[in-house]
Amino acid sequence: MTRMIAEAGARQSPPASAGLPEAIDGETIHTNANWTDVTPRLSILVPTYKDSANQLLSMLAACHYAESVEIIVYDDGSQDIALTNAVRESVDAFPGAACLITAEHNKGRSAGRNRLQASSRAPWLVFLDADMIPDDEGFIVRYLKCVQDDPAPRLVVGGFSMKLTPFSSKTDLHRAQSERSECIPAHIRSEEPGRYVFTSNVLAHRDIMNAVPFDPAFSGWGWEDVEWGIRVSRQYPVEHIDNTATHLGLDTAQDLLRKYEQSGANFWLAVERHPDVMEQTPLYRMASMFSRLPGRSLIREISRYVSRMPVWLMPRAIRLLALKTFRAAVYGGARHAGT
Structure with missing residues (x-):
């Protein structure tokens, strides 16, 4: 064969x-x-x-x-x-x-x-x-x-x-x-x-x-x-x-968080190129919500802290949820430069 x-x-x-x-x-x-x-x-x-x-x-x-x-x-x-x-x-x-x-x-x-x-x-x-x-x-x-x-x-x-x-x-x-x-x-x-x-x-x-x-x-x-x-x-x-x-x-949690922080502009560029697809994703809906939320900076830092906690101190499922929240909060902030 x-x-x-x-x-x-x-x-x-x-x-x-x-x-x-x-x-x-x-x-x-x-x-x-x-x-x-x-x-x-x-x-x-x-x-x-x-x-x-x-x-x-x-x-x-x-x-x-x-x-x-x-x-x-x-x-x-x-x-x-x-x-x-x-x-x-x-x-x-x-x-x-x-x-x-x-x-x-x-x-x-x-x-x-x-x-x-x-x-x-x-x-x-x-x-x-x-x-x-x-x-x-x-x-x-x-x-x-x-x-x-x-x-x-x-x-x-x-x-x-x-x-x-x-x-x-x-x-x-x-x-x-x-x-x-x-x-x-x-x-x-x-x-x-x-x-x-x-x-x-x-x-x-x-x-x-x-x-x-x-x-x-x-x-x-x-x-x-x-x-x-x-x-x-x-x-x-x-x-x-x-x-x-x-x-x-x-990546370590710290490096993964850093990459998410650097990718916000690319995310919104993908949304701009293909709104029909990207706007159907849960990440878009979360990021859009955070873009209108005045307290997103606090939520971002709390979720960053939880994501970096060791598994013996915080269950992995909660850390994954915090990672997801951090990404959405970062992207929400990236929607409006300087916010």
């Missing part, structure tokens, strides 16, 4: 350009020795900023048919020489084609993903975050089978898991939040296909990326993938399968 899948993938792949991606805006580009020899059946694209992609590269190298794909890592201006050198070693060791693009300055998540797409060579693209790892060695084969079974352009969402994430009391709140809102089996995600598009593990046809690029108006962390998923679902089929990858990069 895997031989048939690989051969089908080879028939669908167009001739790949053997040349290096062209460096722009002060980038440096490093490829391994296999780059010119591999006609990739999939392009696995990894955006990263101050995160090591080494474990992901190692796990992908152990997958069946790793030698038939290309991996491109885009370091979005981390400016960490030790990190760059470590990733270069992993790129050199990868059995397929591999490339590291190092940006001189940070350009944001949307720009990074668009740059990855422009540098890739295969007709089908897998987006994986640097802090993800495939749950088993059949990860690449399952995506190749999707291409074989139906070559029509579409978006395929593989899904999240916590199967390989070590438990830590420091990140228990983020783990609980992810298990509740992100680690959802395909049959449930399929009920609302456009809602559960997490770009940390998706397969997309190149035509989709050409027609629906990520919106560079989204800067910093959050909501650029949700907004992109909404636009894709309006134009292309969205399919959900169980080809999960584990999220290793869980």
Whole structure:
């Protein structure tokens, strides 16, 4: 079966350009020795900023048919020489084609993903975050089978898991939040296909990326993938399968709260772009309520305090409720700049 899948993938792949991606805006580009020899059946694209992609590269190298794909890592201006050198070693060791693009300055998540797409060579693209790892060695084969079974352009969402994430009391709140809102089996995600598009593990046809690029108006962390998923679902089929990858990069409560504080503007930009979808979400209703509430600053700080309490002092369910309240209060304040 895997031989048939690989051969089908080879028939669908167009001739790949053997040349290096062209460096722009002060980038440096490093490829391994296999780059010119591999006609990739999939392009696995990894955006990263101050995160090591080494474990992901190692796990992908152990997958069946790793030698038939290309991996491109885009370091979005981390400016960490030790990190760059470590990733270069992993790129050199990868059995397929591999490339590291190092940006001189940070350009944001949307720009990074668009740059990855422009540098890739295969007709089908897998987006994986640097802090993800495939749950088993059949990860690449399952995506190749999707291409074989139906070559029509579409978006395929593989899904999240916590199967390989070590438990830590420091990140228990983020783990609980992810298990509740992100680690959802395909049959449930399929009920609302456009809602559960997490770009940390998706397969997309190149035509989709050409027609629906990520919106560079989204800067910093959050909501650029949700907004992109909404636009894709309006134009292309969205399919959900169980080809999960584990999220290793869980945040401490303090870091998660900080990310929420930084993502308010992106949330309201997503609402502005797609009011018909976003205004139906519970988060929008809560944030709108808080935007009109004079005491939201006090509620925000109380919920921040409760969210950061240890599990032995405050039950996790209450801390999750506090986290949800904090996010809505922050977004409510972000609706009106300076309030």
